[in-house]
Amino acid sequence: MRYDIIVIGGGPAGLSAALQARTRNKRVLVVGARTEDIPLWKAGQVDNYLGMPGVSGRELLERFEAHAAALGMERMYGRALNAMPVEDGFLVSVGSEVVEGDALILATGTAHGAKYPGEAEHLGMGVSYCATCDGMFYRGRDVVVVGQSAEAPEEANYLHGLGCKVTYVAKTRPDTLDEAIPFRRGVKLEVVGEGNVSALRVDGEEIPCACVFLLRPSVAPGELLPGLEFRDGYIAVDRNMATSIPGVFAAGDCTGLPLQISKAVGEGLIAGHRAAEYLDRTREAGRNV
Structure with missing residues (x-):
């Protein structure tokens, strides 16, 4: 099945990106672990998210996901094992399945723990x-x-x-x-x-x-998509949340400090917006060739 945008990661950044892309009428698939595997789920109380003091991490994630789903976001639970650029987009392996997308947004969070010896x-x-x-x-x-x-x-x-x-x-x-x-x-x-x-x-x-x-809940971004540029251990992005690979955007903890929900949601908004713009621009250019 083919989507306009595939978002890898179902935390605040990924769901914010999906919501933003849906408001621009793009078909969006969010791929990621089940919500209870996201570290924020275990937070008993979040006091630094504007306008919602004292909310639990679980409640925040449930609200975020319900909002994006209400706008038509599609969800696929599982680990994205690798992503491969092809001529007209990207192939993403999720377990034993493969999904296709025209653009990609990485919202994978941070990699927890180093590889095991011998892995x-x-x-x-x-x-x-x-x-x-x-x-x-x-x-x-x-x-x-x-x-x-x-x-x-x-x-x-x-x-x-x-x-x-x-x-x-x-x-x-x-x-x-x-x-x-x-x-x-x-x-x-x-x-x-x-x-x-x-x-x-x-x-x-x-x-x-x-x-x-x-x-594990997810695969580290460098293994997921070879060729990504990193800076200080995080995915390097510009102000549009664009990575070093055309058509690939990133948002949230995977782009660097501070590791805060507000930053993740804001970057997700930009990534979803810019990914939709990227598709509109490239498709228009294709029609004018």
Whole structure:
């Protein structure tokens, strides 16, 4: 399915961008983790958002999402694994699905936590970020799911249903995890193996496996879309929230300090506005060729 604008990230910046683009009659898809995976959801009280003192983060997000949805925003829950520029827009992989858009807005927030030792070296050789994409390759084999997102238990259950021999690793056992799946509490993790993955080392003890599924809420922007320019660890943007890649805009925490809701909403407004303008301008230029 094709959209005018794909927004990656369903927090304040992404929802603000979607709302703004919808007011300009653009078909918008917001891709991202479920709302409860967004860090703001856990804030019991927000006192620095103008005009709404004492509101909870959960209430803010619910209001933001309801407002954007009422204007026709479409929503797709899942991790955007990569985005690829093509001649007339962008292809975005979301789990095992691919969606198309003419412009892209990155509102991914900040990346939480560094890569695990051995993760980068084994990517594609037994490290995966998508159970539904790669699970079939490991049917009948030992796999480990590192659950860091709200959807991770569901994906672990899916792998178990496929016939994978799943061990689930997290700080606490989720209530929705199939009772037949063994659970291991772990904090310090390392992917090990000569060539292909052979085990996940959890707090010094190895769990033999053929694949480690690292199920985080989102993928870091630099891995999501190679070629982006960064400044001080954040996506570099101009005053129009345009990135170094034509047709790609960014907003919110991923563009830098201060990491505040008001800034995210304001930048989202600009990004949505400018992305819509970009599409109008390029389409008009195409008609005049």
